Structure formats: C-alpha cells, structure tokens
Amino acid sequence: MQPLSLHDIHKTFGARRVLQGATLELNTGTCCLLTGANGAGKSTLLRICAGLEKPEAGYVDLGAGRIRWKRARRDLQRQSVYLHQQPYMFDSSVRQNLAYALHRHTDKATHQTRIDMALDWAGLTPIAHTWAKQLSGGERQRVALARAWLRSPNIMLLDEPTNNLDEEAKQRTLALLMSLKAQGIGLLIASHENNYFHRLADETLELANGQLTPRTATPHSIGNIVKLTSIRQATL
Amino acid sequence: MEHLFSATQTALGLLVSGNAELWAIIGISFRVSTTAILIAVLPAVLTAFVLSYARFTGRRLLISLFNTLLSIPAVVIGLSCYVLLSRQGPLGDLHLLFTQTAMVIGQVALCFPMLVAMGHSTFQAADKRAWETARTLGASPLYALLTVMHEVRFGLIAALLAGFGRIIAEVGASMMLGGNILHYTRNIPTAIALETSKGEFAQGIALGMVLLVMAFVLNSSLHYFQGKGQIVG
Ligand SMILES: Nc1ncnc2c1ncn2[C@@H]1O[C@H](COP(=O)(O)OP(=O)(O)OP(=O)(O)O)[C@@H](O)[C@H]1O
C-alpha cells in the first residue's frame, strides 16, 4: 500500500517561490529523510503533507487516484500527524497532553491503559503529572512523539525531531522513531542532521530550488567537511 | 466638609442596613449588565476568532472598524440606539424605549466591540501552533476552537472583565435608553447622577462606594488574569 504521494506541488508565499514542482512518495513502514538549507521549504512541505497548508498547484494521491485538495486535506489530516519544529504543549499536565490525542476515541475504558503505555514507551512515566509547559526541549519532543503515537497515524511528519536535543536524547528519539517505523508507520523527517538518521532512512531527498532530488549514497558527512574546508579556504 | 462627612456616614448606614431602594438599584445594574455581557460574549468571541484565524478580503477593514467602535463615546452609541428605538425610528413599533431591554441593547452595543477587539488581540497573540496541534491530533474545527479558547482563557476572561467594567459604570446610554425610572431602569450610574443633581449626596456616595469596590475587584482580577496570560511556553 502506498499511503502518501504528492505530485508536482507548488507553493509560494507572496513573491517567494518555496516549492516548485516537488514530488514525493512515502510507503508505510519506510522512512524518508528530507534535507535542505534553511528556508528551503522543508517545513512547508511537511505542513502540506499534514493538510495544514494549501498548495497552489499539484495534487495528492492517497491510493484512490487524483483527488481535490478539500478531500485530500481531510484525508491527510486523518492519516497523518505533524510534529512542529518546536512542539506545542497544551496548558495541562503531560498525561492530559497525551490524553488529547484520544479525545475522539469512544472506547474510554482503554484510555488510561493506552496512555500508561505511551508514557512508558517514551520514558515519561516519572514526569506524567508535570505541567507540560514547564518541560525542557527534549522532554517536549518526547511528549509530542508519544502524543502523536497515541493518535495511531499511518504517517508521521517530523520537523527537526532532534533539534536542540543532547546526545542522549537524540539517541533516545532515534530509538523511538525506529520502533515507530517497525510498527509500520511511514516517517517523513525533515532534518539537517542526516548522519543521525542514516540507519533509519530508506531514502534521502534533498530539497533545493523548490524541487526534491534523491541524494546518492555518498557519505554526507564527507561532503559537509569538503564544503566546510572550501568555505574556510575562501574566508582565509 | 462636615456635610460631606455626615453624608458619607449616612451612606454607610444605607449600605449596611440593607436599604431596599438602594439595593434594588444595585440589583438592576447587575442584572442589566450581566445580561448584556452574556448576550454579547459568544458572538464576540466567534467574531474575534474568525478575524484572527480566517483569511478573507475585508478582514483588516473589519478589525479597524471594531477598534474605531471601541473609541466611540458611550453617549454617541446611546444616541444611535435611541434613534433606532424611538417612536419614529425603524424599531419604534417594538416600544422598547425606556425599558430594561433598551438598556441591555445599548450595553450590548457598547461592550461588543470591546470584547471583539480584546478577544482579537488575545487570539492574535495566541500561539498558532495550538490550533495546528489540535487539528493534527484529530480535533474538529469546533473542538480545536475550544482548545485554543482554553489555552488563552486568561486573556478572554480579561476581555470579559474589561467589557463588564465599561458597561456597569456607564451613564449616558443608560440614561437615554432607560430613562432612569425608579425600580425599573434606574441603575447605579443614573441614580448617582440624579441624586447628586438633587443635592442628596448620601445615596450617591453609597452607590459610588459600590462602584469603587467593584472597580477595585474588576481591576485586580484583570491584573491577575492578564498577568497569568503572560506566562508563555
Ligand atoms: N506562513 C508563511 N508566510 C510567509 N512566508 C513563509 C511562511 N512560511 C514559510 N515561509 C517562507 O518560506 C520559506 C521556507 O520556509 P520553511 O520554514 O519551509 O523552510 P525550512 O526548510 O523548514 O527551513 P529551516 O531549516 O530553517 O527550518 C522561508 O523563506 C520562509 O520565510
């Protein structure tokens, strides 16, 4: 099954052309890494996938062929969860933040156990009753992941999930993402830190000039070092 | 000076002894203003929300319209309502002039723009991620609206208090639309105006004290809630 495919997406903000014909496919249980410079449009692309932003042109296919944006948006919102670059915490406890993802579920009996499981999964049990707005960046990231997981999406759209995290938290997030992928969730990750995700990602796409191009298997780190040295030489 | 002192003493006596006429006036004030604010609050919050979250042509114009309405003096709003409700006016057949309903209408007109303007700036200042997070976690638009309202509840309560403060102490519109009829449309501000003009200070001072206490309570709660709203994260 192919849960998500975007074709020839265009998006402009005022005079700024952010996406100019981006095409993307994401299968369940796979991970696609999105790289690109600051302002390349990674967040914008993820937000379109989440149905939060409307493209000017292009179409979305969720397995049933080409559909209009209105329906696409509804389906995208139903299937996917978007995690902000800086996750938003509702003004309540960690536990209540997680419970929010279940507010549509009618089966109230299993709520508490599911929340307990999610807390445990993300290592949040000790801080379950902390006020979510008081958490550190890394803890927020974990709350956002657990909250998204409870929503049982087919697709997770993660915007810089390792942003501002220390080494330990990064490894922990990576492990959580691995387990999400193993559960069959399609992951689309926007990040600069491609070296962290090379074990996780099945495919790396580079967003530049509004278009996506597959990145070849050359080690990115070496590429970066080369770039760095050339910049250094240029400035010297 | 001595006169003022004895008048204040009488005023305290009136308040403490539970003078029926005095407390009836206070009751009318609260009933009318509470009704007005309750009528205005829901449409005002929805309007404020649409103005900050929806994108449509004329949005900016509407925002400045509400901000302008905010600075129109109460008497002018009273006058406009008077013209509408007077016998020759378009709503003259309803015979609403000099009733509590007319006062409520005037006060709704007074507090609505204030609620919209303050509500709008509250929603404007709210983190847009709150709405997006709610939506991406599967909330319907209505549930997401309630979520955002909960997130900015202190700002909304502050708007409510400010709106109430504007109408409870307002003389012009109440006088014109209510007519200052004892036991019916005489409220605190119109009673103060009347008693003072008659040279009877005691009742005026007593009612003034009530307004003062209320202004203090409203302002300190306003401060409290606005301070709470400052905590961001
Ligand atoms: N709501 C908006 N209104 C106007 N311009 C916007 C809006 N959102 C994004 N942009 C612009 O679109 C461009 C792409 O932004 P986007 O956030 O998608 O980049 P990004 O690749 O995620 O960057 P970063 O690596 O810094 O997160 C930027 O130039 C930004 O200024």
Ligand SMILES: [Mg+2]
């Ligand atoms: Mg971004």
